[in-house]
Amino acid sequence: MGGNHYGVMKRIILSCMIGLPLVLLLSVLSISYYFFTHSIESATTASIVRIVEDHRDMIDTFLRERKADLAFILRSYTFKALSNPRELDAVFERLQEKSNTFVDLGVFNEAGLHVAYHGPYKLVGRVYREATWFKEVMKNGYYISDVFLGYRRLPHFVIAVGRQEGGKTWVIRATIDTYMFNHIVEGVHIGKTGEAYLLNAKGVFQTQRRSGGNLMAGDPEALELPESQSSTRTFMQKDSRGEKFLYATTWLREKNWLLVVRQEKSDAFKALYTATYLVLMVSVLGGAVIILAAFFLTGRIVSRIKRADTEKKDLGEQLIRASRLAELGEMAAGFAHEINNPLQIIRSEQALIEAILSDLKEAGGLKESKDLAELEDSLGQIRLQIDRCAKITQSILKFGRQSEPLLEDIDLRDYIPQVTAMISKKASVHGIKLVHDISEDSPLVNADPGQLQQVLMNLLNNAFDAIVSRHGSEGGELTVGVAPRDSEKVEIWVKDNGSGISPENLKKIFSPFFTTKPIGKGTGLGLSVCYGIIDSMGGTIEVASEKGVGATFTITLPAAG
Amino acid sequence: MKEMKMMLVDDEERFLSTTKKLLARKGHDVLTATSGPEALEMLREHNIHVVILDVKMPGMDGIAALKQIKRQYPMVEVIMLTGHATAESAVEGLKSGATDYLMKPTDIEELLGKAEEAFEKRKRLEEKIRVAQMRTLSGSPRDIIRETEEP
Numbered sequence: 001m002g003g004n005h006y007g008v009m010k011r012i013i014l015s016c017m018i019g020l021p022l023v024l025l026l027s028v029l030s031i032s033y034y035f036f037t038h039s040i041e042s043a044t045t046a047s048i049v050r051i052v053e054d055h056r057d058m059i060d061t062f063l064r065e066r067k068a069d070l071a072f073i074l075r076s077y078t079f080k081a082l083s084n085p086r087e088l089d090a091v092f093e094r095l096q097e098k099s100n101t102f103v104d105l106g107v108f109n110e111a112g113l114h115v116a117y118h119g120p121y122k123l124v125g126r127v128y129r130e131a132t133w134f135k136e137v138m139k140n141g142y143y144i145s146d147v148f149l150g151y152r153r154l155p156h157f158v159i160a161v162g163r164q165e166g167g168k169t170w171v172i173r174a175t176i177d178t179y180m181f182n183h184i185v186e187g188v189h190i191g192k193t194g195e196a197y198l199l200n201a202k203g204v205f206q207t208q209r210r211s212g213g214n215l216m217a218g219d220p221e222a223l224e225l226p227e228s229q230s231s232t233r234t235f236m237q238k239d240s241r242g243e244k245f246l247y248a249t250t251w252l253r254e255k256n257w258l259l260v261v262r263q264e265k266s267d268a269f270k271a272l273y274t275a276t277y278l279v280l281m282v283s284v285l286g287g288a289v290i291i292l293a294a295f296f297l298t299g300r301i302v303s304r305i306k307r308a309d310t311e312k313k314d315l316g317e318q319l320i321r322a323s324r325l326a327e328l329g330e331m332a333a334g335f336a337h338e339i340n341n342p343l344q345i346i347r348s349e350q351a352l353i354e355a356i357l358s359d360l361k362e363a364g365g366l367k368e369s370k371d372l373a374e375l376e377d378s379l380g381q382i383r384l385q386i387d388r389c390a391k392i393t394q395s396i397l398k399f400g401r402q403s404e405p406l407l408e409d410i411d412l413r414d415y416i417p418q419v420t421a422m423i424s425k426k427a428s429v430h431g432i433k434l435v436h437d438i439s440e441d442s443p444l445v446n447a448d449p450g451q452l453q454q455v456l457m458n459l460l461n462n463a464f465d466a467i468v469s470r471h472g473s474e475g476g477e478l479t480v481g482v483a484p485r486d487s488e489k490v491e492i493w494v495k496d497n498g499s500g501i502s503p504e505n506l507k508k509i510f511s512p513f514f515t516t517k518p519i520g521k522g523t524g525l526g527l528s529v530c531y532g533i534i535d536s537m538g539g540t541i542e543v544a545s546e547k548g549v550g551a552t553f554t555i556t557l558p559a560a561g
Numbered sequence: 562m563k564e565m566k567m568m569l570v571d572d573e574e575r576f577l578s579t580t581k582k583l584l585a586r587k588g589h590d591v592l593t594a595t596s597g598p599e600a601l602e603m604l605r606e607h608n609i610h611v612v613i614l615d616v617k618m619p620g621m622d623g624i625a626a627l628k629q630i631k632r633q634y635p636m637v638e639v640i641m642l643t644g645h646a647t648a649e650s651a652v653e654g655l656k657s658g659a660t661d662y663l664m665k666p667t668d669i670e671e672l673l674g675k676a677e678e679a680f681e682k683r684k685r686l687e688e689k690i691r692v693a694q695m696r697t698l699s700g701s702p703r704d705i706i707r708e709t710e711e712p
Contacts, residue, residue, distance in 0.1 A: 337617070340644040341573055343666040348579040351669045355586050390666050 010302050017294035025286050033279050040272045044246070045234050048190070048268070052248040052261040053232055055188055055196055062184055063159070063254040066102075067142060069095060070161040070172055079170040082107045083116045092118040101180040103156065108134070108171040119175070121152055137162040137171050144255045146200045147178060147216055155215045157181075157206070178215065182207045185259075193264040198257045199223065206257055223249070225258060236265065321510075322535060328512055329532065336393035343389055350382050395523040396512075405448035405537050409560040412442050412482045412492065415449065419456045420480055423464070430468055432476035439483040444560035445490050447537045455530040455541075456480075459494040459553050462526065465517070466498025466551060490559050495552040501545040509543055565680040566608060568592040570600040570626065571615040571642065583669055597621030597629065604634055611679045613663070613672065616643040616650050624650075624657060631658035636686070638679035642667065 073082075073091055081087050092105045104119020112129030128134040136143040137160045147157045160173040185207040188196035198206035203219045213220065220240055226233050232250040239245060244265040249258055266273060357376070360366045416438060427434045460478070467476035479495040501509060508514045510531040515524030534541045538558050545551035567584070569577050569591060577593040584591045592607060594600035596618060603609065612630060616623035627639050641654035641662040651662040660679045663672060 337644040340665040341576075345573060345576045345579065347666045348576055348583060348669065352579050352583045352586075355583055359586065386666060394664070 006302055006306060009305070010298055013298045013301060014294055017298060018291055021290045022287060025290065026283065029279050029283055033275070036275055037272060040269060040275070044268050044272075045248075048246060048248040048261060048263065049232050049234060051188060051190060051194075052196075052250050052259060055185075055261065056250050056252055056259045059185060059198075059259065060252055060254045062181075063144060063252070066099065066159050066174070066176065067144070067161060067254070069098060069102075070159060070174055071142075074161055074163040074172055079107070079109070079165055079168075082172065085116050085118070088116045088118045095174070101177045103175040103177045106173045108173065110138075110169045110171075123151065126151070133158060133160055133173070134171070136160075138169060146204070146257075147206045149216075178207075182215075186210060188261060190261075190263050191267040191270065193267040194261070195263070196259065196261045198252075198259055199225070200258075201225070201256045223247070223258075223260065226251070326532075329528075332396045332512060336396040339389070339393050343386055343393070346382070347386050350379060350386065354379055392523055395525045395529075405451050405533070407446050407448055407537065409444040410447055410449055410452070411444055412490065413438055413440065415452075416456075416480055416482055416492070419453055420460070422457070423460050426464065427476075427478065429473075430464060430476060431471075431473040432464065432467055432478050435477065435479040437479055437481035437483075439481075442482045442484055442490055445557040446560040447539070447557055448533075451533045451537070455533050455555065456492075456494070458526045458530050463494055463496035463498060463551070466500070467496050468498075470497075470499040470548075484559070485556060488559055489556050492555045492557065493552055495550065497550040500547040500549050501543070501551050502547045506543060506545060510541070564590065565610055565677065566590060566592070567611045567613065567676055568594060568600060568603055568607075568609045569613050570594045570597070570618075570623075572596065572618045573615075580669070580672075584673070587673065589673070597623075597626030600626060601629055601633065604630065604637065609637060610683050611676045612637055612639045613642055613676065614639055614659075616641055616654065624653060627654060627657050627659055636683065638683050640675050640679055 107116040112134045114126045117123045133143045142161045145157045147155050156175050162171040195210040197209040234248045245262045246268045247262045477497045481493045485491045512528040513524040515522040540556045542554045581591045614623050638660040641659045643650045644665045
């Protein structure tokens with residue numbers, strides 16, 4: 001039953017000790033991870049939205065300012081004045097002072113004829129009546145073009161503004177440096193992979209994309225363009241390489257261009273990935289620590305319980321043994337007492353026979369003969385055997401009827417040498433070395449000095465017998481020691497290097513009538529009497545021995561006070 | 562007062578008869594009783610010096626009998642005969658006025674020896690009483706005054 005029982009206990013404790021903290025740890029981690037993820041995501045999204053909107057405002061402002069520059073020129077000069085190339089040169093220089101993004105400046109009459117031009121190309125004389133931009137200016141008063149190649153075969157875009165003057169509309173047009181414009185649009189730096197670019201209404205790049213994507217090429221990601229003038233939008237999309245990006249898009253106000261800000265997801269949510277990594281690490285490490293601790297603690301708890309159980313069992317056995325001994329003692333005492341009465345009669349009868357016999361002899365009624373001698377011998381034997389019986393019954397009575405101990409405080413440091421002094425002569429006769437190992441800090445004990453002496457003498461005499469049977473009269477060693485065991489108990493031990501006690505005898509050693517001595521030499525009551533005496537003083541007596549090595553009897557007594 | 566008169570009290574009749582015979586052979590007159598009441602009865606009828614009394618008897622036990630004997634006949638010496646090996650019952654008997662104790666199974670010589678010791682004690686006691694009585698009768702008033710003045 002034992003092993004299985006502890007196994008079940010171990011499993012229950014283990015599962016509780018692992019399960020509970022693990023569930024707690026994982027729930028705390030997952031809850032915090034969930035909320036952290038959520039907050040990081042919304043914070044990141046909010047930040048990219050803010051960036052795209054700020055950027056849009058900046059680009060809008062840039063376009064509006066350029067438009068306003070041109071409008072200001074239109075208001076400040078007449079068509080005639082600006083048609084003069086020299087005047088136009090001066091105006092352009094002032095314009096460039098304000099913003100160096102202007103590449104050229106041209107003046108057109110209402111028929112779309114390029115009348116004056118300042119710039120690197122020779123465009124004067126060309127007619128733009130059918131060009132889309134011209135038509136749009138005529139219709140709306142201004143126009144910002146998509147990026148296109150035009151006559152120059154170079155990507156550029158233009159801003160054109162028209163003015164009514166004397167019933168005729170005239171137009172000025174400026175080309176914006178796409179390099180400079182690119183620079184403004186691109187000027188967004190978020191993380192490592194954050195970038196910004198513009199798409200026109202057909203999804204064609206209006207600025208370069210830092211991560212690849214040429215001006216005027218179609219967007220390889222083929223974004224689904226939101227409806228014109230709708231509000232800012234964020235979404236997640238994979239690019240052609242399978243990389244996930246976080247996008248934020250918004251339409252410009254000044255021109256039908258879509259501003260796109262995007263960042264690689266892994267970059268945008270870098271903090272999140274770090275957190276995930278940490279959470280995983282903590283889970284794994286924490287789990288491992290919990291499991292290790294659980295195994296360690298469970299092992300200790302179970303072994304502690306095992307030990308307590310063993311101790312309990314031992315204690316129970318001791319109690320049973322003690323009560324059995326007490327019962328046996330009572331019975332033996334009663335028995336011995338009853339035997340003494342018939343013994344008394346036998347003794348009287350024997351004495352009478354002896355008396356009659358000697359009277360007869362004196363009176364001459366009996367002649368000396370072999371038969372008479374045998375009769376007398378037989379009578380003597382009866383007397384001897386009665387004495388033997390008497391000795392046995394007396395030992396039994398001593399064992400059964402322990403008188404109450406008269407306790408007093410004994411200083412063992414003086415007491416033990418006094419007791420051993422009584423046997424020192426016997427020891428030297430048998431060549432036994434008598435050793436004292438008496439600790440100076442031994443406290444007083446509370447015991448009956450007479451009874452304790454009886455016990456010690458018994459142990460010492462037994463030790464002598466054991467030593468003599470092994471060593472003869474040389475090489476024996478007997479140690480009597482005293483030391484405090486803890487604050488409440490004192491140990492006295494008698495250790496010999498005699499013949500030792502076999503394990504099966506060890507179990508029965510305190511039982512009454514158990515003896516290994518030859519018949520007639522021992523009653524088998526000595527140690528059981530010792531046991532009874534020490535027990536009545538509130539102490540214990542134990543034995544440890546190995547056959548052929550020696551034996552140690554240890555008496556534990558309560559300390560005085 | 563020249564001859565010791567003993568009485569054995571025990572519930573074992575065979576013990577009584579055998580011991581009586583034995584002691585008779587040694588020249589001692591012995592009375593016997595098998596119980597406490599019988600012993601008291603015998604004491605009333607005879608002038609007995611030493612009583613050997615078994616501790617354990619049915620009915621009135623030895624200690625009770627001892628107390629009765631010492632109350633009624635304080636001059637009688639009582640030796641307790643006990644089946645217990647321990648001093649306990651002996652101590653109890655001695656406290657109640659017994660002169661000595663014997664342990665069963667006891668030797669006839671030992672028994673006789675203790676009985677004679679007790680008889681000697683009894684004789685000494687009687688002698689003392691006699692001397693004291695003599696002194697009281699012959700003492701002068703001056704002696705009495707001197708005795709009371711002593712601190």
